[in-house]
Amino acid sequence: MTRLTVVLGSGGVGKTTLAAAIALAATRAGRRTVLLGADPARRLRSALGLEHVGDAGVDVAVPGAPLALHASLLEPSIALRRWASVALADDAAAARLARNPLFIVLADRLAGFGDAIACARAVELAETLPVPDEIVLDTAPGLAAVELLTRPQRLMELFDGRVVQSLVRLARFGKAGRTVKALARLSGADLLRDLGELVSAMEGTIAALVRRLERARAWLSDPGTSLVLVCGSTDEAADVTLALAEQLKALSLSPACVALNRALPDSLARWEPPAGGVPAPFVRYVHNQLALQRRVKERLVAAFGGLVREVPESGALEESSRLEALAALGEPLRAASRRAS
C-alpha cells in the first residue's frame, strides 16, 4: 500500500518547503514518490524551482535518485471537471456542466474545500498506475485541513443533492409546496433550475468523490501514514500547531514529528553587540526573536515531548544545489516520521 505523509501547519512557516524536502528525501531513498501540493499559495513551484506545475504534474529529476519525483498541484476545479466528465455520458454534457453558472461559482468556491478534494485526489493518485510507493501531501495552511475530516458534513451538504433534487422535482411538477414558495420568494425560480441541472450533472461525480473521501479517511488512520506538523517561531503558528494536534486527537490521530522550522541557534542568546554601530532595533529583534523561539519551543515540547525537531531551513537556499540541500533537510524529518509509524 502507498505510504502517505501529510504535512500540516500554519501559513508562512515553510510547510511547503519541508513537504518538498520530505518528498525529495523519499525519492533519493529510491522510492517512487508523488508530491501533491494542496496549498493554494503555489509555493511548491518556487520550492522546487519549477516554472509549471499543475493538475497534470511534472517529473522532477533528482540528483542521485533512480526515479524522478512526480510533483502535482491541486487544481480543484480541474480535478472536479475531470471527475465529472468521467461520470458524464459525453463531451457535450461535460461542456454544458463547465458552462453552468452555478458550477463556475461552485468550482471557485471549492478553494475552501481544497483539502477534502486534495484527499480525494491523493486517493486518485494512489489508484493510478504505476502505483506510487509514497505520497507526500502538502495541505492548505491552517485549521481547515483537519476540520473537513472531522466535520465533512458541510462538504457533503454542498454535494449531496437529494434535498435540492426533491425541491427541484416539486418545482418542476408544479406541486410547489410552501418550502419552494419560500425559496422562490427569496431567490427567484431560476436558482432552483440551475441547482437542478448541476445536481443531475454531478450525481456520478458525487458518488466517486464520496467513495474517495471515505477511503482517504481510512488511509489517514493506517499505520503506514505519518502526519508531520510544521511550526514557526510565532505565537500564532504555535496556536495553530496545538489546535491541529487537538483536531487530530479527536480523530484518534497523532503527529509523527513536529518541526520547528527556521530555528536560530540557542548559542546566539549569549551574544552581546559591540558598543556603538549596531542599530538598537536589530539587537532588540535578535533577542526578541530568540525569546519568542524559546517560548514556542517550550509550548511544543510540553505538548509533544521528543517529537519536536528544530529545522534550520533558512528560506534562502542556493539555486545551484537547492534540491540536494532540501533533500538533506528532509532526510531526518522523514526518518523521524517513519520511526514513529
Added chain:
Amino acid sequence: MLPPVVFVLGKGGVGRSTVAAGLGLASARQGKRTLVMQWALADPVSPWFGRPAAGYAAQALLAGLETMRFSAEAALEQYFVEHLHLRAFHRAFIANRHVRKVTRAAPGLEELMFLGTIMWLTTLAREDRGWVYERVVVDAPAMGHGASLFAIPHATKLLGLGGLLVTETERVSAMLADPKRTAALVVTTPDELAVEETLEFWPRVTRDLGRPPAAVVMNRDVSALGPLPREGCAWLIAAGEGLAPEPRAGLSRVYAHLARRAERERGLQARLSGVKTVPVADALLLDASPAPIDVVGRAAAALAPLWGLL
C-alpha cells in the same frame, strides 16, 4: 480620507484583525460610532479589549466602539424580522431545515447576506431601529474569499436570480460602487507569500470594485532598520566579531531575513507606485512581548491619519 465602510482585506496571518481593530479604535477616538464587523470562526478582537468573544449581537469594546461576528443565519433572521417585519414568515419558512440547507449550499447567498447586513447597519437601520453606525470596519475573510465579496453582486446577476434578492443585490451594488461610501484596504507583511498575494489580488479587487484599494497597510514593517543591503554591511561584520561560527551564522541569517523583508517592501512599493502605504512597525523591533492591546494601540496611531482630520 476613508469612507464610512472600509473592507480590510489580506492574507491569513498578516494581522488583518489587528489592523481592523486599530482602525476601529482610531475611528472611535474621533468620536464616531464604529463597528468592527468580523466574518470568522472565532473573534480574536474582543479578548484584546478584555471582553469575552462576541457573537452576532454587537458587543461594546469601548465607548463608541463595538464588534460583532457575522452569521448568515442570524443575518437572514434579522433581515426578515427587523427589516421586512415578517417574523412568522421567517419562523415558518426560512428557518426551515431544508431551506437552510439550500441557502447554505447556494453559492454567493451568504456573501450577499454579509454585504446586505453591512448596508443595513450603515443606512437602512436608521428607519428600522432609529440609529446607524457612522463607520463600519469590515475584518473580511482571508484574501481569496474576502476579495471575492466584491464580485458577488455581478455573480448574482449572472445567476439570473429574482425575488427579494434582486432588490438586495442592486442596493449592495450601489453601496460598493460609491467611493464616498465604500473603500478597501489591503493589509500585507513583508513576507514572500503575503506580498505575492497582494500583487495577485490587487488587479482583481480593482476590477470588481471598480477602483483600486485606498491604501496598503504594511504590517510588521522593518524600514526602521534602514536600507539593509543584501550583501551585508559594516555593522553586521562588527556585530559578529568574536563570536563562534554557529551564532555568527545565526546572526547573518537574521540579517538576511530582515534584508529580504526590506527588499520586498521596496519592491511592493515600486510595483504599486502612487498607492498610499501605511507602515506599522514589527513589534519585535520595539519590545519583547507587548500586550495585544498595545499592538492594536500602535496600529491605531499609525492608521488614524487614514480617517482624515475632523
